[in-house]
Amino acid sequence: MSLPAKKTIEVDENVTHYVYKMLNHEMILEYDESKCVECGFCHRVCPVTVSIYDEPIKKTAIGTPEEMRMESDKKIVVDTEKCIWCGCCTWICPGYTLKLYINDEKRLPLVENESLPEFHEEVRELENGNKVRKVVDGSIKISSEEKDKKILEQFADECSVGALSVENGEIKADRKKCILCFKCSKAAENYKNISVKVFRDRFMDVKGEPGSVWNAIMQRVLGKVGKVKGITSKRQNKLADAMMRLLGKETAEEQE
Ligand code: SF4
Ligand code: SF4
Ligand code: SF4
Structure with a gap:
């Protein structure tokens, strides 16, 4: 198998793994449909955007099948060709539906390196026993x-x-x-x-001093600047680079 390799694995009727396998690292974005409250935050927060002027919101790597123009009976789908496994969607997800695993360990590198702050969580239990928080x-x-x-x-x-x-x-x-x-x-x-x-x-209140990624995400999710804008491709590339640096590898080095 040539690396890096990207694939989608249906683990069971609820859980889907979106996998990015490199030589020394495996990143898994896990989606558990049974917990999804269809809030739409993941779609808005995802930084993957081709152009900030041309319908950016339709070009993120995660969203409903309709938003992603993908065939699926899932509430939310991920386009593995666009995803950079940054974990922003995991970080914001109010339903604890998304998780990012790096080499089997649950992690959020953008919080670990203080690009994104942690929320002071106010968690509430729903009637079905699932948990939800306000972001x-x-x-x-x-x-x-x-x-x-x-x-x-x-x-x-x-x-x-x-x-x-x-x-x-x-x-x-x-x-x-x-x-x-x-x-x-x-x-x-x-x-x-x-x-x-x-x-x-x-x-909601956050802990720590967030970096520049945070400002772009705030504008995008809160829609403070009129039409919701995406993060510029320059910032997106920086984010992808930062992820690879955090993992201690350049993608190019891993290609065979
Ligand atoms: S942010 Fe989480 S709960 Fe909301 S739609 Fe996305 S996956 Fe579902
Ligand atoms: S949580 Fe609030 S904004 Fe979301 S669907 Fe319910 S009432 Fe509407
Ligand atoms: S991991 Fe990052 S790039 Fe992938 S869907 Fe989530 S927010 Fe988008």
């Missing part, structure tokens, strides 16, 4: 002229973390439970009488 703070505004109770309840069910309910014919969002994700605002596009606006004001 951003802000507010949500739901406007509805819908009168049909069934449709309102159907909309409330769109939230995977149980933050939406119907009270007295109105949809209510529980601020304590809401993780300010991208799910219900996207779902609302299919409901003609319901609209949602989510304001992601800031990241």
